[in-house]
Amino acid sequence: MYPKLIIDVNKLESNLNAVAEITRERGHCSLMIVTKGLCADQEMVKMVANSPKVDYVADSRVKNIASYADMVRAAGKKTVLLRIPMHDEVSEVIKYVDLSFNSELSTIRLLNKEAEKAGIVHDILLMIDLGDLREGIFFQREDLIRQAVSEILEMKNIRLYGIGVNLTCYGAIIPKYENLSKLVEIGRKIEEEFAIQLQMISGGNSSSIYLIDKGELPEGINNLRLGEAFLLGNDTAYETRLPGTTGDGLLLQAQIIELKEKPSLPIGEVGVDAFGQKPYYEDRGMMKRAIIGIGKQDTDLDSMTPVDPQIEIMGGSSDHIILDVTHCDRAYQVGDIVEFTLGYGGMLKTSTSPYVEREYKR
Numbered sequence: 001m002y003p004k005l006i007i008d009v010n011k012l013e014s015n016l017n018a019v020a021e022i023t024r025e026r027g028h029c030s031l032m033i034v035t036k037g038l039c040a041d042q043e044m045v046k047m048v049a050n051s052p053k054v055d056y057v058a059d060s061r062v063k064n065i066a067s068y069a070d071m072v073r074a075a076g077k078k079t080v081l082l083r084i085p086m087h088d089e090v091s092e093v094i095k096y097v098d099l100s101f102n103s104e105l106s107t108i109r110l111l112n113k114e115a116e117k118a119g120i121v122h123d124i125l126l127m128i129d130l131g132d133l134r135e136g137i138f139f140q141r142e143d144l145i146r147q148a149v150s151e152i153l154e155m156k157n158i159r160l161y162g163i164g165v166n167l168t169c170y171g172a173i174i175p176k177y178e179n180l181s182k183l184v185e186i187g188r189k190i191e192e193e194f195a196i197q198l199q200m201i202s203g204g205n206s207s208s209i210y211l212i213d214k215g216e217l218p219e220g221i222n223n224l225r226l227g228e229a230f231l232l233g234n235d236t237a238y239e240t241r242l243p244g245t246t247g248d249g250l251l252l253q254a255q256i257i258e259l260k261e262k263p264s265l266p267i268g269e270v271g272v273d274a275f276g277q278k279p280y281y282e283d284r285g286m287m288k289r290a291i292i293g294i295g296k297q298d299t300d301l302d303s304m305t306p307v308d309p310q311i312e313i314m315g316g317s318s319d320h321i322i323l324d325v326t327h328c329d330r331a332y333q334v335g336d337i338v339e340f341t342l343g344y345g346g347m348l349k350t351s352t353s354p355y356v357e358r359e360y361k362r
């Protein structure tokens, strides 16, 4: 059945080995693999959990982690929750998560209570915001950082495992030697002032890996968290391909359901499209237009690229995508399958749409 996501587990594994080589061997960092981009796909997670090169398996959603916590723990690795927990999910966090990222004392207090009930000590990573302006205590407020650490260290069932930063997500701020050094400096200050040792100073996501081969990852950063770099082979700071990786470990297939010659300009008064947008059309004369059986409900049109470079995506609606196949050498027919590589948004939507089937290649 189509649409279908082809997941090439072997290619993902070679991507994993390539990013592990950079991160662990050359960067002297532990490797946290992030599973949310492919909605914690079980075959992908199985491969990741069993790889000797992975130290932690992380996701932003407790539900995804719950689906694989047993497998990851059985393989001797820790599960990690990346998104700051909601008050209402602390009991699930304590159950399925070994290390959670936090920035709110009220939440950490609840985690402490829940961990006490469960008779365990729960590890947390305190998030510091270096200017991307998503989660974390703002780096210039050293008073607030000190206050938080001091209270956390009093909690019997919470252990401060380390500190971390997230960049290039909301504010699109690029990790550099300068901003990441600030994180290391904050870590060292905490260690000195409280006479403790932090296990982890986590220096970001797939946008930080490029610093390693430039020799610009500050000493002291000892962990990176990689999703897109592993799944799609992308350095997300400057959108380059990471050495030794491929971008076609995931392929989207869809079937042509209509193929007709029609004009390129719609006829009649132009209103708004199915999503309330005013469309723009270019007059290209008569065209060969193919409709495939997939739509905006299942994928992101701006985040998919036809494998046949002569195909152009014209647009779409909830359940249809229209392709310009006028200039294709291949004589497409109704029933033919068209393939696409994916960007992050396309991967996220296709892997979370219940309408997209999956097939595994090895």
Ligand SMILES: *Cc1c(COP(=O)(O)O)cnc(C)c1O
Pocket (backbone or CB within 6 Å): 034, 036, 037, 060, 082, 083, 166, 204, 205, 206, 207, 225, 226, 227, 228, 229, 236
């Ligand atoms: C999603 C996420 C990551 C992974 O991001 P990639 O760009 O896919 O590597 C890492 N850390 C946090 C906090 C995240 O939310």
